[in-house]
Amino acid sequence: MPPKRGQKSATTTTTKRRKAIQFTDVTQAAPLQLPPVEPPAQNEILNIDYDKLAATILKQSHAHNGLSLQPQEAPSVPAATSHSSETLPKSTADPQSSSVPGPSSQQPSAQQPSTQQLSAQQPSAQQPTSSVSSSTPVLGTLLDQVFAGSLPDSSSSQSSTDRSSKGPLNNLNPVCLKLLESSLSSSTSKAYRRSWNLLLTWNPHISLPMSVTDVCNFIGHLFLQNYSPSTIFSHISAISFMHKLCSIPDPTQAFVTKKILKGCQAVGSKRDTRLPITAPILQKLIVALEHTVSQYSLRLLLRALFLLAFHAFLRLGEITAKSMNAVNGVLQRSDITFKQENNLLEGVQIVMRDYKTNKHHVPIIISLQACPNSLYCPVQALYKYLALYKHSSGPLFQTMDGLPITYSVVTSHLKAAIQFIGLSPDQFKGHSFRIGAAKHAASLGFSDNVIQKLGRWNSDAFKHYIRIQSFHI
Template sequence: MLRANTSCICIVGKMPKTPAKRKRLRARENNDVPGPSTEPDHHPLSSVVPMIDYAELARHMVQQQAIQGQAEQQLVTENNVQGSQPEAATPTMTSATVSGGTHSVGATNVLPGPHSVSPMDTPNISNVGSILDVVFSDSPVPSSIFGAVSHPGSGTFIADLTSATAHILTASLTQASRAAYRRSWDLFLNYKPVTNLPLQVSDVCNFIGHLFQSNLSASTISSHISALGYVHKLFNLPDPSQAFVVKKLLRGCHKLAGTVDSRLPITKDILAKLIAALSHTVAAKANCILLDALFKLCFHAFLRLGEVVSKSAGSSSLVVQRSNVAFQFEGSLLKSVQIVLHHFKNQKQNNPFVITLESSIDPTMCPVAALHRYLSHFKHSSGPLFQFIGGNPVTYSYVSTQLYAAATFAGLNPKLYKGHSFRIGAATYATSLGYSENLIKQLGRWNSNAFRRYIRIPAFNL
């Protein structure tokens, strides 16, 4: 260990001022050792630089750290055994009612800091299903639900929200986003039915593995984990989705799955082949008329399949409804159709989006004529736009199955043509016609330049 000593300090470039010092310096240069000086040294810095024992200082710091660690460990032990705070602390107690009982959480001033949450501060919430029903309902979230699970870990008490503030908070998510987040939680609860809040990091990690083995894409897995984290952030709970290992697992999913989009575009020519195949792959004529209109509409209107058919039984109200469709005529001539989207991805401030399609010169590919024919045959005036004769909503899985069968019959690789291929094909076809990027973004309701990866034009014919 080094020890500071003022006798070895000198200022480079200056000679000692006293004769005795100059004599000792010349003697040292001539290898001549003079006798001891009777004149004391008065170095300019000798009265400024103290004698510091760094070894002693290090031992003192280690000792203080050990004392502090023992005090913190004793505090945690006393809390776990006696359920009370030490007399030295003056905690503020907050009661949180959960599942008919009262859960007390204490704030202590022993371990300060905005993110220091002790085990006693973190509630264990068991009524997860009931909380999710309230959070992801269409009604404003009552402010009382926040008080049931809040804790003072970050110094912000979400239980203090007023009913007006809770209403604004509910409006921050669109209805489609709330439905998507709830589907993610349903997947997790199906994977692990018995669970409490906050979720364990290990459970979230294993859930990622489960989703990956279920052949879900890396981006879809990330979306599901983000939904889990949303509820934790909302209630000011420790968020397992932000754990280091969770982020590394999500990164691993992206690396293993790759980033290449294998879905091919359904272009106008391919759309014609698929429609021609429907008469051979669909047994019921009515369903053939239904799919003919659905395929043409998705292509010409840049629609996501999930915007017109529901993925689950509870989300049929989020797709295009029969009341959202209106035809325009000039006399007896069908001129156009207007479709109003109330729920779609990247929607801002719940503003609807109006799509107007003009009648095509080619009647075999006209989406307006196909949609009018479908509605004239099915004759329903309410509910989802696309529904079977019996009134049941058309599902995402049914359309995907019929698309697979039609692609197979047409001699195409069915694994490369998915529901999103209509939208990819629309962007590709519009680009080939010379549409500007701004117009394509507007037609497809893109908020960014993400649509560029959908444009698949391999070469020009010169």
């Protein structure tokens, strides 16, 4: 008999009761669900009955049909341990400790990857990469290897992994390393190393590859320090060289970097205030030495040095040492050979081995002819100086005690002589000899190409033998 209106069916009530019972069974089992496994860093050990937990997981799998864990995939449960969270405080528990094994470090969650899985998926921070190390000491070592001629030689005893992890240059064979060291002149290598020293002084934490921002800010720093645009270009070229050598992107070629360099050239260009030491000025300087230098031997040295620097287009750095470490880089006594015939001094031959633009390490020979009738003949002055000092080795210009004449000593005596003849020392420097020689050669009708060869301003125009007729002044 159907139920009356408003009366619920018994079958319906029974069905709902069954569903409620099923729901009640599930909810009663819910508190036994696997709690989220905290990371090992929290050092917590859980006291869990794993047999009961496994049975609950299987029961929920059949009830919901959504859990991926199958009975045969259930992890093995380790033997019960006597340690628990009650006997070991949470703050001192260490799941990774070998003396206190904890279930949380051995039982990975079914829904959360284990710590070992995460470490396998994520690269280790200490794994070697193909880029250059970011630590400054490693960068300094690499700079010393490149610019001090101590590139690492890859030996057969080293594994390929060890060689590749130490730097981009370790896999080159000895022949390539030697060719690489010969690609730069010694002066350029020293200049590039000084540029990097300046950069690391500005930012000790700099590393390769440099960012465009760091390069631009370094340019701004140099500009504020009143560096000339040409000097800034030289420092930036050292940065460019290292990036290209390591086969990494060169930040100096970025658009913004080039524009900032162009701005330095437009805003910071300064007119060269150095004036040339012309032939008349040189004559006055030689006479002034009689009054500004009391020691005869030193006066004879400075006379020969001034005349040779003018006639041979020499830089003071090529004949005077700026430090004791640069003694071997200046003109040596063994590089000077006099030519005589019938007891008459005809000329001198100078072998230039180390000079600024000698990128290919090819010596160049300069031959100066003597002017017997001139009071300012560089060959006669050099011969008299060497006849008095009598040294056969070491730097060409040195004191009676055998010490190399320094750059500072020569410039100080030059300044005194300049002041004595009434000129400004701020306008006449050591480089004024080369400037004056170029101007004097042009006044005698020498072409620009010949002047560049005589002064070694363009390495592509060098010739192995240069003959210079001494100027009649």
